[in-house]
Amino acid sequence: MRKLALLTLLLVLAVVGVQAQGIVKSLERNVPGQGKVTIHQDPRIEALIGMERPATGEQKVIKTSGFRIQAYAGNNTRQAKNDAYHVASRVKEYFPELTVYTSFNPPRWLCRVGDFRSIEEADAMMRRLKSTGVFKEVSTVRDQINIPL
Numbered sequence: 001m002r003k004l005a006l007l008t009l010l011l012v013l014a015v016v017g018v019q020a021q022g023i024v025k026s027l028e029r030n031v032p033g034q035g036k037v038t039i040h041q042d043p044r045i046e047a048l049i050g051m052e053r054p055a056t057g058e059q060k061v062i063k064t065s066g067f068r069i070q071a072y073a074g075n076n077t078r079q080a081k082n083d084a085y086h087v088a089s090r091v092k093e094y095f096p097e098l099t100v101y102t103s104f105n106p107p108r109w110l111c112r113v114g115d116f117r118s119i120e121e122a123d124a125m126m127r128r129l130k131s132t133g134v135f136k137e138v139s140t141v142r143d144q145i146n147i148p149l
Contacts, residue, residue: 059148059149060148060149061146061147061148061149062146062147062149063144063145063146063147064144064145064147065142065143065144065145066115066116066117066118066142066143066144066145066147067116067117067118067119067121067122067140067141067142067143067145068101068112068113068114068115068116068122068140068141068143068145069112069113069114069116069122069125069126069129069138069139069140069141070110070111070112070113070138070139070140070141071087071088071091071111071112071113071129071135071138072084072087072088072109072110072111072137073108073109073110073111073137074108074109075107075108075109076104076106076107076108076109080108080109081104081109083109084102084109084110084111085102085111087111087135088100088102088111090134090135091111091113091129091135094129094132094134095113095125095128095129098113098114098125099113099114099115099146100112100113101113112141112143113125113129115145115146115147116145117145117147119140122140123140126138126139126140
């Protein structure tokens with residue numbers, strides 16, 4: 001009985017493994033009268049389907065639209081640059097888990113915080129930033145965000 005259960009388990013795992021590896025190929029089909037379905041994508045993404053992401057090495061990201069919190073927007077002076085970096089260091093002090101982006105987008109220095117897929121997540125973090133009493137003029141902005149692979 002144990003051998004039968006073990007054999008059945010191995011068979012199920014083998015079928016699931018084969019199915020996970022060939023999911024992209026199984027979506028491509030040629031149905032008479034309906035045309036041919038072809039999927040065009042980066043082979044590196046196809047190679048990652050059904051596999052765990054390695055914990056070591058260089059971390060790769062996908063850029064997509066989302067939301068960030070704008071913690072500082074100054075002018076184009078050197079003082080504004082220093083202020084933007086000061087706000088960035090304060091954010092890292094209070095919320096070390098957040099990513100901080102300090103950049104110059106003419107005509108302003110910006111300090112934007114976090115990568116959020118939904119406006120609700122960004123709004124919740126914006127409220128946490130405001131509640132510290134340090135960051136008074138914060139807002140949620142739509143931006144291109146980085147999602148780790």
